[in-house]
Amino acid sequence: MISRVIVRCSFLALASISLALLTSCQRETQVDRATREGILLVGNSSEPKGLDPHIVSGVLESNILRALFEGLVTSDPERDTATPGGAAVEVTPDATATVWIAKLRPNGKWSDGVPVTAQDFAFSYERLLTPDLGAKYAEMLYFLKGAEDFNQGKTKDFSTVGVEVVDNLTLKLTLRGPTPYFKEILKHYTWTGVPRHIVLKHGTIAQRGNPWTRSENIVVNGPYKLKSWRLTDHIEAERNPYYWNASNVVLNGIRFLPISNLYTESRMFRDGQLHMTYGCTPEIVDLMKEENPKELRQELYVGTSFFRCNTTRKPLEDVRVRKALSAVIDRKAICVSIFRGYTPAYAMTPPMGDYLPPHSPEISIEKAQSLLAEAGFPDGEGFPRLKILIASRETAATQAQALQAMWRDRLGIEVEIENKEWNAYITAMQDLDYDIASAGWIGDYLDPLTFLEMWTPGNGNNLTGWDSPAYVKLLKQSFHEADPNRRFELLRQAEAIFVDETPVLLVAWQARNYLVHPSVEGWNPLLLANNPYQFIRLIPRR
Amino acid sequence: MIHKGSSLWADAWHRLAHNRAAIASLGVLTVILLLCFIGPLMPFVKSPTAINMANANSAPSVGHWFGTDQLGRDLFSRVLYGGQVSLLVGLVATGVAVLIGVIYGAVAGYAGGKIDDLMMRFVDILFALPFLVLVILFSLVVDEPAADFTHWVIRVTGISRDHVAPITTLIPLFIAIGAIGWLTIARIVRAQVMSVKKQEFVEAAVSLGLSRSRILFRHILPNVIGPVIIYTTLAVPGIMLLESVLSFLGLGVKPPNSSWGILIKEGADRMEAGGLLLFFPSLFFASTLFALNFLGDGLRDALDPKSAND
Numbered sequence: 084m085i086s087r088v089i090v091r092c093s094f095l096a097l098a099s100i101s102l103a104l105l106t107s108c109q110r111e112t113q114v115d116r117a118t119r120e121g122i123l124l125v126g127n128s129s130e131p132k133g134l135d136p137h138i139v140s141g142v143l144e145s146n147i148l149r150a151l152f153e154g155l156v157t158s159d160p161e162r163d164t165a166t167p168g169g170a171a172v173e174v175t176p177d178a179t180a181t182v183w184i185a186k187l188r189p190n191g192k193w194s195d196g197v198p199v200t201a202q203d204f205a206f207s208y209e210r211l212l213t214p215d216l217g218a219k220y221a222e223m224l225y226f227l228k229g230a231e232d233f234n235q236g237k238t239k240d241f242s243t244v245g246v247e248v249v250d251n252l253t254l255k256l257t258l259r260g261p262t263p264y265f266k267e268i269l270k271h272y273t274w275t276g277v278p279r280h281i282v283l284k285h286g287t288i289a290q291r292g293n294p295w296t297r298s299e300n301i302v303v304n305g306p307y308k309l310k311s312w313r314l315t316d317h318i319e320a321e322r323n324p325y326y327w328n329a330s331n332v333v334l335n336g337i338r339f340l341p342i343s344n345l346y347t348e349s350r351m352f353r354d355g356q357l358h359m360t361y362g363c364t365p366e367i368v369d370l371m372k373e374e375n376p377k378e379l380r381q382e383l384y385v386g387t388s389f390f391r392c393n394t395t396r397k398p399l400e401d402v403r404v405r406k407a408l409s410a411v412i413d414r415k416a417i418c419v420s421i422f423r424g425y426t427p428a429y430a431m432t433p434p435m436g437d438y439l440p441p442h443s444p445e446i447s448i449e450k451a452q453s454l455l456a457e458a459g460f461p462d463g464e465g466f467p468r469l470k471i472l473i474a475s476r477e478t479a480a481t482q483a484q485a486l487q488a489m490w491r492d493r494l495g496i497e498v499e500i501e502n503k504e505w506n507a508y509i510t511a512m513q514d515l516d517y518d519i520a521s522a523g524w525i526g527d528y529l530d531p532l533t534f535l536e537m538w539t540p541g542n543g544n545n546l547t548g549w550d551s552p553a554y555v556k557l558l559k560q561s562f563h564e565a566d567p568n569r570r571f572e573l574l575r576q577a578e579a580i581f582v583d584e585t586p587v588l589l590v591a592w593q594a595r596n597y598l599v600h601p602s603v604e605g606w607n608p609l610l611l612a613n614n615p616y617q618f619i620r621l622i623p624r625r
Numbered sequence: 626m627i628h629k630g631s632s633l634w635a636d637a638w639h640r641l642a643h644n645r646a647a648i649a650s651l652g653v654l655t656v657i658l659l660l661c662f663i664g665p666l667m668p669f670v671k672s673p674t675a676i677n678m679a680n681a682n683s684a685p686s687v688g689h690w691f692g693t694d695q696l697g698r699d700l701f702s703r704v705l706y707g708g709q710v711s712l713l714v715g716l717v718a719t720g721v722a723v724l725i726g727v728i729y730g731a732v733a734g735y736a737g738g739k740i741d742d743l744m745m746r747f748v749d750i751l752f753a754l755p756f757l758v759l760v761i762l763f764s765l766v767v768d769e770p771a772a773d774f775t776h777w778v779i780r781v782t783g784i785s786r787d788h789v790a791p792i793t794t795l796i797p798l799f800i801a802i803g804a805i806g807w808l809t810i811a812r813i814v815r816a817q818v819m820s821v822k823k824q825e826f827v828e829a830a831v832s833l834g835l836s837r838s839r840i841l842f843r844h845i846l847p848n849v850i851g852p853v854i855i856y857t858t859l860a861v862p863g864i865m866l867l868e869s870v871l872s873f874l875g876l877g878v879k880p881p882n883s884s885w886g887i888l889i890k891e892g893a894d895r896m897e898a899g900g901l902l903l904f905f906p907s908l909f910f911a912s913t914l915f916a917l918n919f920l921g922d923g924l925r926d927a928l929d930p931k932s933a934n935d
Contacts, residue, residue, distance in 0.1 A: 346894040365695075366898035416678040420695065468772065481695055484881050488676040488696070497786070499772070500880045 112355025118602045118621040121335030122319075126348045126360040129505045130315050130341045134296040136272045137211045140219045140544065142525055142612075143341075143361070145272055150320045150337055150616050151303040152275035155185045155204070155254075156266050160618045163529060163610045166266040170199055170276060170304060170327075171254075179565065180263040187252040192325040193278045194308040201254040206279040206288070209241045215289035219513075219543030222536060223273040223527065226265065228257045235541065261565040267528040270613065278302045306332045306617040315341055332617040333605075343505070345478075352378075352598045358621070359603065363596040364478065368423040371598065378598050381424050382608040385433055385526035386593035387534065388425070390471070390486070390519050391512065394586050395548035398458060398467060399518060405585040407455040408519075410446035411493040412486060414590060421481050424594030430582055431524075432534040433592040438571050440531070441579040443589070448493050455494055463495025470501045472520040474508040479521040482590065512546045520546075523593065526611060531574050532561075538581055549586035640927040647923025650916035657913055661708035665788065671699040672787055673706040674881040682898060691905045695895065703883055704906050710791045710884035711910065715865040718802040722864075723857050725803065726810030727846070733811070734818030735841050745815065748808050760801045760871060767797040791882045798871060802864055810856055817849035850928045858921025862914045885910040 117124050131144040136152055139145075149158075157169030168174070171185040191199035208227065211218050212234045225231045228245030232238050245257030258265065268274065277295075281302045286293035294300055298312040306328070307320035318339040322332060340357065342348040348360050349367040363371070363379070371379040392399045392408075399405060414427035430440030446454075452462070460466045471486065473479040483500045490496045498519070503511060511517050524544075526533045536542065536558065540550040557577035564570040582589075599606055604620040641647055664670055671689075677697035685692045691700035733744040775793040779786055821827065822845060830840045869886025872878040878887060885906050892903030 344894070349897070364895075366895045370897045413678070420678040420681040420697070468776065480880060485676060485678065485696055487881060488674060492675075 114355045114358055114600055114602065115623065117338070117358065118623050121333075121621055123334055123337045123603070123616065123619060123621065124356065124358045125337060125339050126342050126352070126357050127318075127339040128341065128361045129343045131318070132506065132509070134301060134309070134312075135293070136275050136277065137207070137216060137218045137220075138291070145613075147318060147320070147339055148272045148275070149305075149613060150307040151301075151305045151309060152272060152277075153305040153326075154269055154272070154275040155187075156269040158270050158609070158611075158613045158615050160605060160615050161607050164267070166270065170204075174266060174269065176263070176265065180261045180265065181258050183256045183258065183265055184249075185254040185256065187254065188327050189252060190327045191304065192327065193281075193302050193304050194323045194325050195278075195281070195302045196325055197278065197280060197302075198251075199276065199304050200251045201248045202251070203279050204254050204276040205246050205248050206282075207276045208244070208246050210277065210282070210288050211273060212241075212244065213289040215291075217291060218273075220273045222539070222542050222544075223268070223271055225536070226258050226262055226268060228259050230259075260563040263567070264528070264530050267530060271527045276304065278304070306615075307337060310336065317341075328617075334616055334619045334621065337616055349598065352600070357598075358600045359606070360598040363423075363598055365421065365423045367598075368596050377601060380595070380597050380599050380608070382595045382612075383610060384593045384595040384612065385435060385529070385533075385610050386523060386595075387428055387431055387433060387589065388422075388482070388521075388523050388591045388593055389428070389431075390588040390590065391517075391522050391547050392519055392586055392588065393515055393517055393548060395515055396518060398460070399469075401458045402584055403454040403458040404460070405588070406446060407451040407458070407494060408490065408496075409585050409588045410451035410454075411448055411489055412588060412590065413489060417482065417485055418591050421478060421485065422591060422594075423596055425591040426594075428589040428592045430578055431538075431587070431589065432531040432578060433526075435526075435529060435531055437567070438531045438574065441575055441582055443582040452494060455496075460496075463497075466494075466496045469496075469498045469518040471498055472501050472503060472508060472511055472517040474503060474505045474521070483521060486588075515546070515548055519588070522587070525593075529610060531571070531578070532558075535574060535578055535581070538586065547586045549584065551580055551584060554580045637924075637927040641923050644923040644926065646919045647927075650919035650923070653912055653916040654920065657708065657909065657916075658712065661705050661712055664705045665702065665709075670702045670705060672785075673698060673702040673883070674787055675699075684899075685901065692901050694891070694902055698881075700902065700905055703888060704885070704909055706787065706791055707883040707885050707888050707906065708909060710795060710878055710882070711865050711868065711886065712913070713792065713795060714798060714802070714868040714884070715861045715913075718799050718806065719857060719861050719864050721799065721803040722806030722860070723810055723853065724807075726807035727814050727853060729807065730811035730814030731818050731841055731846060731849075734815035735822055735837070735845065737819070741815070745812075748811055751805070752808055756805055757870075759805070763797065763801050767800070771797050791878065791884075794878060794882070798868065801871070802867065806860070806864065810853065810860075813852055813856055814849055817852055818845055821845050821848045847928070851925045854921050854925045854928065858917050861917050865910070865914075 114124060125146070127146055128143040131147060132139050132141065133144070134147060134151065136148050139148070153169040155169055155171040155174055156166045159165035159167055170191050171187050174183055174185045176183050187199060187201055193199055208224055210216060211221055211224055212230055214234060214236045221234045225234070229243040233241060233244050247255040247257070249255050281300065282288065282293060282295050285295040285300055298309055301309050303309070303323065304326070306323060306326045308323040310319040310321040312318045319336060321336045323329065326332065342351065342361070345362050345364050348357065349363060351357050352360050368379065368381070392405050394400050418425045418427055429443045432438065432440045434440060455461070455463065471483045473483050480500070480502065487498050487500060490498060512520050524534060524537070537544040538549060539545065539555050539558065554577050557573050557580070561570050561573040561577070564573060595612060602621050602624045604622055605618050606614055675698065677693070679697065680693055681695055681697040683689060683693045689699050689701065691704060694700055694703065729744065733741045771794055774796070775790055778784070778789050778793055827840060827844060830844050866886060868878070868884055869890065872884060872887055878884050888906035889903065889910060892900070892906055895902050
């Protein structure tokens with residue numbers, strides 16, 4: 084009897100185990116389900132600082148804003164330089180490329196059904212430039228005539244800025260100089276419109292922390308609208324039925340997941356929880372190359388990795404110290420062992436189109452040591468204890484430890500590493516409350532100016548305290564230069580000053596490594612990684 | 626025939642010597658302790674912070690017994706130096722906490738009445754304070770002085786930074802853990818003392834006219850040592866893990882220095898690149914914890930006066 088019971092029990096156990104195995108094999112992953120529902124699952128690094136296009140400045144925020152807002156001109160899913168019409172049917176320049184007329188779509192609507200008008204865009208530009216808002220990205224609009232003076236409070240009259248509402252659907256933009264590449268710039272999210280009626284309903288024009296972007300208030304004009312926002316869990320966007328081109332939107336929705344650890348993110352991707360990752364560590368690049376090269380994307384990118392120096396602090400205010408610190412960094416070794424596909428950076432601007440950046444002079448280690456001695460620290464003697472500020476990201480910590488070791492071995496300097504959470508890290512940089520901070524800059528448009536204009540004094544992304552009148556003068560000259568070659572020459576001269584004064588320690592020009600699930604179709608490599616979402620197709624694949 | 630009296634400790638040692646698992650564990654612990662604290666003084670152990678990026682992520686070899694990490698640092702020496710941190714935190718911080726806790730709890734439990742009330746309410750108040758918040762505040766205050774102290778020691782003694790930094794930067798951590806860690810043990814000991822002090826042998830000791838401290842430390846405490854040892858062996862791994870948490874918050878170990886907890890986290894992150902970066906620190910960490918548990922088990926059996934004296 085007993086033996087029979089045991090046999091029966093073991094049969095039951097076997098059956099249940101095999102059942103469990105069977106179901107686990109056929110288990111539908113989250114990606115499978117999302118593919119079926121037409122929802123893209125995107126790893127998006129950290130929780131965004133907000134969804135107000137006039138306030139944020141990060142890449143991860145721009146990934147979300149691209150789905151929600153549409154500028155006058157939008158991005159093409161395949162070609163970097165194409166500028167298809169967005170909220171405007173067309174944007175046309177005059178003969179000198181200084182005055183541009185934007186014709187808005189008569190059927191353009193906000194996601195609450197209210198028409199999108201030229202007044203909305205004029206209001207947006209006024210809002211971004213109003214000094215009290217303190218927008219970190221206001222300088223993106225300095226292309227407009229008079230914008231800089233208005234933003235710096237030299238005048239309170241917005242009519243001095245080159246923004247004119249001709250009629251409800253016509254906007255006239257007058258620029259500070261000839262800007263043939265202006266449509267490129269218009270793609271950036273700072274140039275998108277915000278709904279005037281909603282912003283003013285929830286607060287004033289220059290009110291920071293205006294609650295209009297809260298999930299219950301936000302109104303947008305892009306192909307998607309905000310569906311739900313759960314802090315540190317996800318942000319989900321769904322179809323916007325009022326979008327002018329809603330019938331041609333393929334993808335049903337996008338879910339952005341704030342996963343700050345790249346290792347966790349890759350693991351989630353491999354476990355079928357993500358369609359696309361934000362990035363990819365060198366280890367995963369190597370592994371995927373072997374295991375599944377089809378899912379690995381390695382693409383060109385216009386981005387630079389560097390370390391900011393706080394030039395308002397001793398001893399970093401001394402250019403000799405900064406040069407010495409920069410000279411002993413073994414960029415080649417860092418590119419090979421910490422990154423994948425990166426190249427050593429010898430200028431701020433990566434080579435871009437016809438622009439060839441200046442080459443920073445090679446300084447030998449001995450020269451660097453004597454520079455440091457000249458500055459009063461022979462063999463690093465008496466050098467104050469500096470801290471390298473990093474945000475809790477993996478490659479930043481490895482990079483910082485490499486720098487730490489190189490400076491110790493070659494200059495006799497001890498530095499410490501201070502790890503801060505992303506928002507605290509940003510705040511510390513904005514308050515100039517750091518010595519050296521790891522950083523990266525991704526181009527906002529395909530022109531070297533996107534890497535150079537930020538280093539002017541007072542610019543919200545300078546964050547180093549560096550101020551060079553000669554540099555500013557050359558940039559200003561370039562704004563009025565119509566000839567592209569002469570313009571590039573002026574920019575090159577300006578960048579040569581920047582590279583020579585070394586307010587940042589350049590490390591590498593970036594490449595973009597990330598993982599994309601094979602079910603995603605229509606995601607093409609773009610230099611600025613500003614792929615529009617609406618044309619993506621999700622095709623179930625096993 | 627006169628039965629030769631034997632002391633508690635001699636009995637205990639006798640019993641422990643017969644417990645094979647405990648003795649083996651003692652051996653393992655000794656080896657690990659020697660490796661971590663004496664090993665780094667040997668000339669063949671490389672610097673744990675010297676990078677060699679040309680030789681990053683290499684497999685174990687004659688030059689690098691455990692291979693190298695993502696910056697080409699020798700993993701063997703990183704495990705040894707990291708072990709110093711983890712073991713110091715685990716053993717010293719726990720030891721300090723247990724010492725304070727046992728004395729405090731024993732006094733409160735034996736004194737009873739108003740003194741007991743007062744002492745235990747104080748413990749309750751400390752318990753109510755949020756530990757992590759306290760530690761973060763504490764780190765803001767002590768961080769700079771501790772770093773200054775590290776530099777001062779390096780300048781005065783001339784010892785390599787690799788040897789000094791892992792230990793001196795831990796002092797705030799010892800204080801933080803020591804300040805909070807004794808609370809639970811104080812409660813356990815107090816409860817034990819209260820139950821033991823009502824037993825006949827204590828009354829006998831009182832009637833013999835022994836002093837209070839002699840009764841407490843000679844007669845009562847040996848009877849509560851069992852739970853204390855169990856608690857301690859359980860607390861050590863917890864405190865070693867706490868060290869990783871606190872290091873992440875910026876208190877305690879800072880890069881490029883390391884501890885087993887940090888090495889394991891780095892190894893786990895890079896698991897896909899071959900598990901050796903995870904395997905070696907985990908091997909050391911797990912063996913230490915296993916050995917501590919077996920040893921604790923053996924010690925409890927050995928030190929329990931109620932167990933048979935054979």
